[in-house]
Amino acid sequence: MASRCGASNIKCRDTPAFRAADLEFIAVCRSYLVRALVITGAGVSAESGIPTFRGKDGYWRNLDPIKLATPEAFARDPELVWQWYRERRQRIREAQPNVAHQAIARLAQHADEFLLVTQNVDDLHERAGSAKAEMVQIHGDIFVTRCSRCDVSYAGRGGSPEPPGAHADEPENERLRSIAPTLENNGNLPRCPQCGALMRPGVVWFGEPLPARETERVENYLRRDSCGVVIVAGTTATFGYIIDWALRASCRGGELIEVNPEETALSRFATRLVRESAAIALPRIVDRMMNF
Ligand code: OAD
Numbered sequence: 445m446a447s448r449c450g451a452s453n454i455k456c457r458d459t460p461a462f463r464a465a466d467l468e469f470i471a472v473c474r475s476y477l478v479r480a481l482v483i484t485g486a487g488v489s490a491e492s493g494i495p496t497f498r499g500k501d502g503y504w505r506n507l508d509p510i511k512l513a514t515p516e517a518f519a520r521d522p523e524l525v526w527q528w529y530r531e532r533r534q535r536i537r538e539a540q541p542n543v544a545h546q547a548i549a550r551l552a553q554h555a556d557e558f559l560l561v562t563q564n565v566d567d568l569h570e571r572a573g574s575a576k577a578e579m580v581q582i583h584g585d586i587f588v589t590r591c592s593r594c595d596v597s598y599a600g601r602g603g604s605p606e607p608p609g610a611h612a613d614e615p616e617n618e619r620l621r622s623i624a625p626t627l628e629n630n631g632n633l634p635r636c637p638q639c640g641a642l643m644r645p646g647v648v649w650f651g652e653p654l655p656a657r658e659t660e661r662v663e664n665y666l667r668r669d670s671c672g673v674v675i676v677a678g679t680t681a682t683f684g685y686i687i688d689w690a691l692r693a694s695c696r697g698g699e700l701i702e703v704n705p706e707e708t709a710l711s712r713f714a715t716r717l718v719r720e721s722a723a724i725a726l727p728r729i730v731d732r733m734m735n736f
Pocket residue numbers: 484485486487488490491496497498499502510513563564583648649650677678679680681682703704705706708720721722723
């Protein structure tokens with residue numbers, strides 16, 4: 445991916461371990477609050493009881509999620525893959541956003557310009573109050589169901605169907621949302637009401653491209669200006685684009701704060717390392733920014 449700053453030009457910066465008492469820098473961040481980028485991963489939802497992907501608790505019936513989240517797994521055993529997604533949907537419905545999600549929503553309200561890029565397919569950021577207009581779900585939305593062949597898709601948390609005529613003014617594929625079967629009440633494999641192909645979860649699987657529209661929203665935000673503060677929380681930063689976006693956003697002297705109990709591929713680039721859980725660190729960081 446083309447990078448304005450180019451990751452290779454960015455020197456590893458001094459990364460002092462972040463101590464609870466060492467919060468003075470937050471005062472400086474406050475002056476940068478004009479423009480902020482937050483990138484989150486599974487660790488932010490971990491304290492809501494949603495298992496991470498790569499942690500020990502991420503395994504589902506001894507199956508590696510990394511191997512289930514592929515087009516090949518779906519082609520081989522769509523029932524197994526749907527079973528996994530149905531259970532994940534159910535767990536997410538029962539979960540509540542935690543204080544880390546809430547802190548991010550609060551930060552958004554105080555920044556002049558704000559973008560949240562989340563790799564999480566759950567809806568906990570939204571339920572904590574983050575606005576969809578300021579959020580990019582770069583790996584999709586688990587509550588979207590889309591056709592594996594044509595462009596039919598429908599959203600919703602699996603509740604009751606929308607009222608007839610709800611989409612009368614919208615394009616055909618929007619209208620189909622209201623007549624598509626509700627998966628959660630239906631143990632069978634869902635079929636597309638238009639072309640008959642298997643429906644699949646609206647998430648990005650390994651080996652698939654990122655959704656172009658969502659990538660473009662991130663790129664537009666980065667193109668407009670750099671950020672005063674970039675917070676990357678709860679992700680192993682496995683994918684190059686996560687590191688690329690964090691570096692480009694902070695490349696003009698912005699703080700790059702990593703919140704993660706573990707070292708990651710991003711750690712060596714961070715200006716601040718916060719080796720704590722997101723639910724402990726983010727409310728404190730955001731409070732200090734707000735209340736300085
Ligand atoms: P991972 O499961 O790879 O990593 C979770 C990260 O969160 C690890 O770095 C943990 O150290 C950290 N962590 C765990 N608990 C935490 C807590 N309470 N507070 C803060 N951090 C905590 O999840 P992601 O990095 O989000 O993609 O994974 C990225 C992508 O890989 C996922 O979106 C998914 C997966 O394959 C696709 O499905 C395309």
